[in-house]
Amino acid sequence: MALDRSARSASDILRLGRGEKLTVVERIFLLAIVSGVILLDVFGMLSTPDADLLRSAVSILATATLALFVVSPLVATCALGLAFAVSFIVDAQTLVLTTAAVAAALVMRLGRTSLILSYTAGFLVATAVIAYGDTVAPVNVGIYLIAATVSGGVGFALRMAFARGHRLEQQLAASAEQERQAVLAERRWIAGELHDSIAHHLTIVSLHVQMLDDEQARPDSQEAIRVAARKAMTDLRFVIDLAEDGPRGAEVQIGDLAAALAEAREELEAAGHAVAFQGDPRDERIPRSAEIILARVARESATNILKYAGAGAIEMQLSVTDETAMLTIGSPMSATARRSLSSSRTGLERMAERVLGGSGEFSAGEVGDRWVVMARLPIARRPDAAVESVRKS
Template sequence: MTWTMGHTGSGQRGGLVEGLRRMMSAPALSSRFRTAVWLGMLVYVLIEALSVALSVEESDSKILGEGLAVSLVVLLVSLRVTWGTLVAFVMAMLTIPFWDPNSYPVAMILIAMMVARTVNRSFGILAAIMYLTWSVSSAIYTGLHPVNVAAADILVAVGALIGWALRLQSRRLARIEQDLALQETLGQQAVEVERRRIATELHDVVAHGLTIIAMQSSVLEMAREEEVRTAAQRNIGGAARQSLLDLRRMLFVLHGSDRVYEVDDEDMTASLTTRAQEYTASLQAAGFIVENQVHETPGLARSLRLTLIRILQECTTNILKHAQTPARACFAVHTKDQSINLTVRNQLPTARLRTTLPVSGFGMIGMQERVALFDGTLSYGPEGGDWVVRVSFPQRHV
């Protein structure tokens, strides 16, 4: 029980200390603002010094000394607003019997401006109470006329309003800077997204066609039968034409040209079945045994159909690069359980192949990005001696 009470008391003391720390914390004044305050006090001291130089009265020298002391207090407040303000209040209260209250108005105006510019609400209330305490106390002790006291209070209030206005202006500029920084970040992110999209499209356009060309070129070099050589030449020509057409379309899209609709050929309008047959033919020409179970789904969205075509294209490219002939492969697209599913399966090679074709890994990244656009799922990996790629899209995209 004793420990609990002690622990609670310690927690209360810790909370009090933390509260005081937060109240006394304040951001430093900007160098520009601090310089303006120092220049203002320098002008004030120079005016007092000029007055002393033109007069021989002892009281003028006293006022100059008071002005220098007050200037030092203002300098202290400009360096550390909260603690400097406390020192200024203590000094003002202790010197009421000795100093002319008229020495303080300029200093109080500047201090009010700095306090309103930086401190939090709690310290601002404390500073206002301290000033009112000093103002009333000095007025009672010195017998100042209420009009003079009210005039000085109004000037201090104006200084506080100026500091508050500067604070609001600083916040507004900070928000503008944050908005500009956010816009710049969003712009950079948009550029990066667009760069990745271009890279994906470029990979899809180039990789498939060049892979077919490379594979068929090897067949053309090794084949002796005229029919095989003719088929290889035909496949090379078809792959080259299709790659050029794809590249041309992508360039039109990137340039924002209306002519993109002029190249809206069968790659965009042809059925999924037609393109699957073309990929099947490419694999068969390379020596693969292919089972094509791709059937067109009625009402399939054009964008999703193109995505399925691109995924089939990438899978075909990967089979040509990594699989071993002769081997079996299977394409399948079907609708089931409120989703449309694509499955590509090919037999894994019995030994590791040494392919001379470059492998970048961008193809799988591009597939993942395309699938994510339609909230789909993608999985791939070995399964029962085959390499299997499975893609599923929600039925709402069909």
């Protein structure tokens, strides 16, 4: 896999299908070099009495075209070609060809594939014209070809270095984003666990604190507060221990459905609600994954009933078939409209997230004068049951 990624990266670099841009440092360096060479040419032209002004002007023009690579490699290449054509008038071909050899580095550094190929062909034609053309003195074009090759190699090396640097920056940015998402996921996980466990116990404490003024209910309320506080501390230590192990991609599988339903029933009865329960939470057909989710739904529903339900009986029903396991919890509506009660709806959202994450169905809302929560989860059929079904058919 690593070799495959390296091969793709090398292929992307060699394709050269995308034009590049000079960095700020490269632009400053290029403009400084061009300016220095032009100043030297101007100084030499002015300090030499018998200097050929037209020939010097063409040389300066060719040098100045290098600065155009800052704006557009295509425009700079066209301008350099124009300067080379003009150089034949004043016999300055070798001066412009020297500039063109240096410009090969910029073409390889910045140009697209089409521009690079066109520039290479044009440079070879120019050297052939000078080599076989009618010149005053013979010209060794091999020097210019070697210079252009070396210059182009430098430009290509710079291009690869910047491409690899850019790719490394992208990889580092992606890695940093993954770390940030992992931290956020860990925070969401901790917040969810605290909400599902600590908030439930705090709700019980808050409810029974209001009953401490009743002398008859005080002993039971004190015991309920003591038990809830002890459970809250136990759950808090559990969450802290899990968080110290590092981020988790999935929730920790805790929760026993029978124990969760029994605990919810005790807490609701302690708060003055009559609870009617139907079903067998220890049914072996319920898979562990569904049991965990339904246990959380039962616990969160009990928390919401303690917060918002009116006086009356609570109905819990667990229906299990070979296909699904469905938990339905109904509670009387409060005299205050539910939408008028303060609620973050975090509990409902987490219940829905858990059930839907298990490929189930979830609903919560008013049904007549009751608030009904329903969670239905699929049950994976056992292989022997599936074989038996096939035999019977």
